[in-house]
Amino acid sequence: MKRSHIASHTIDRKFEYVKMLLWRGLSDMIRRDAVRQNDGPMITLYWKCDLPQFIKNNHTKYTILGHRLIASWNGFLPERLRQDLI
Known part of the structure; x- marks a missing residue:
């Protein structure tokens, strides 16, 4: 098997998606706070x-x-x- 094919099986896509959602949600909250505080x-x-x-x-x-x-x-x-x- 190719190395890239093996590496793609080790990535937990659901976990990566949840991390991305959490990061974007927290980012949105702090941005909204910055806008409200001008x-x-x-x-x-x-x-x-x-x-x-x-x-x-x-x-x-x-x-x-x-x-x-x-x-x-x-x-x-x-x-x-x-x-x-x-």
């Missing part, structure tokens, strides 16, 4: 964490929007507009 730097941090997922899943629209947000927040915009954005 915590701009934390929301930007979550966008940074989401960029690899957007790229991996080929979500180009969200990748572009996230990149623009992060670039604007890190100095692309003038100070007054950056403060308004945050």
Whole structure:
């Protein structure tokens, strides 16, 4: 048997799915908390964490929007507009 075929049998797909659901649920809860508290730097941090997922899943629209947000927040915009954005 090929090595990749043997490795695919050792992965517990249900456990991986439950871990992914738990991670996304907790992530959604802390994001909602950051939005309710109007915590701009934390929301930007979550966008940074989401960029690899957007790229991996080929979500180009969200990748572009996230990149623009992060670039604007890190100095692309003038100070007054950056403060308004945050």
